[in-house]
Amino acid sequence: GTEINFLDETLTEIRLPGEDGKHMFITFKFVPLKTRDESGQWKAFVFKDISLMKDLEDELKTRKRQSPIVTRSPRMRQILELVGIIANSNATVLIQGETGTGKELIAEAIHYQSDRKNHPLIKVNCSALPENLLEDELFGHVKGAFTSAYTDKKGRFELADGGSIFLDEIGELSPHLQVKLLRVLQHRSFERLGSGKTITVDVRVISATNKNLKEEVEKGNFRADLYYRLNVVSIELPPLREKKEDIPVLVNHFLNEFAQRGYRRVKGVSSQVMEAFFRYHWPGNVRELENAIEHALVCSRDEVINLSDLPLDIQHSIGKELPEETGNTLLEFKNSSRKPYKKVSAEECLDALRRAGGNKALAARMLGINRATLYRKLSAH
Numbered sequence: 001g002t003e004i005n006f007l008d009e010t011l012t013e014i015r016l017p018g019e020d021g022k023h024m025f026i027t028f029k030f031v032p033l034k035t036r037d038e039s040g041q042w043k044a045f046v047f048k049d050i051s052l053m054k055d056l057e058d059e060l061k062t063r064k065r066q067s068p069i070v071t072r073s074p075r076m077r078q079i080l081e082l083v084g085i086i087a088n089s090n091a092t093v094l095i096q097g098e099t100g101t102g103k104e105l106i107a108e109a110i111h112y113q114s115d116r117k118n119h120p121l122i123k124v125n126c127s128a129l130p131e132n133l134l135e136d137e138l139f140g141h142v143k144g145a146f147t148s149a150y151t152d153k154k155g156r157f158e159l160a161d162g163g164s165i166f167l168d169e170i171g172e173l174s175p176h177l178q179v180k181l182l183r184v185l186q187h188r189s190f191e192r193l194g195s196g197k198t199i200t201v202d203v204r205v206i207s208a209t210n211k212n213l214k215e216e217v218e219k220g221n222f223r224a225d226l227y228y229r230l231n232v233v234s235i236e237l238p239p240l241r242e243k244k245e246d247i248p249v250l251v252n253h254f255l256n257e258f259a260q261r262g263y264r265r266v267k268g269v270s271s272q273v274m275e276a277f278f279r280y281h282w283p284g285n286v287r288e289l290e291n292a293i294e295h296a297l298v299c300s301r302d303e304v305i306n307l308s309d310l311p312l313d314i315q316h317s318i319g320k321e322l323p324e325e326t327g328n329t330l331l332e333f334k335n336s337s338r339k340p341y342k343k344v345s346a347e348e349c350l351d352a353l354r355r356a357g358g359n360k361a362l363a364a365r366m367l368g369i370n371r372a373t374l375y376r377k378l379s380a381h
Contacts, residue, residue, distance in 0.1 A: 091233050092205045093234075097237030097239070119161075124167055161203060171216055266297065296309040
């Protein structure tokens, strides 16, 4: 008899074309075989088809990199519809909006709904590095280009070849880099630092800014020709204070997300907290709401989040005119669209009114309907 010695095995993945045009993934192990009395030794290959495992891994990776966009806002739903329409074009996209409105999520949605989704989405924050380092980061260098350039280095545009590049805070680019980026957009080519060799890439450019780039052009801070190259498709994201109907579903989403990440699980937030959220102006937008929920989960010791669990700046900004606490607002929003009038029952309206402490405006927001619909339902009951 023989036994398999798995020491010093080699695991290699090879890709073979399948009949359906897809690829099969095969691993093989090179293992020595020896007899029990060690009188001889043989070699064998052990093959294993891991195609299904590979498909599942790729699907999980795709799911992980696609963060959900949770919304009830008609304005946001129009934007998501536009994202679906433009995804498979190669047009440049300029996403504008205040800090924390979700510009990066929109960029991800565009990329992962496009034919480029199996290629890289490379992200660059244009305000994070000084000009010389950002130029090296974007375009790379060759060995000897400067003192510490000991090896060749690919830039982000090369790494994004076949995929997309997301240039965040594009309004912070220096005039010199604006010129270089304009050339990439015009000719899809550039040179690494220290090299005269032109490199051509196939990259879709998605950019974002919290500035008004048109005003920056008028002030002379941003090149007009670059602005028009970047702004083939324009997306303006609304601040959270202009789409407060999203607050209940976002709160529910963040509570569930933090629970999955190991934070303590709570039943919901109190009606005072929900009212405070609707009154607050949210200068940091959705990101600030997410941070507020995380802060509250860390501080809370109850089964629901109470007003005292919120960050102090939110508590101080809303004053002391909140209605008395009459019960808990337990969030159970499972979809992101408004319910048709006939699908919201009077019982649901009464329950929402109770959980909102008698506040009709808040109850209507919780149900995703307007106040007139709520009044009609209550009157008909």
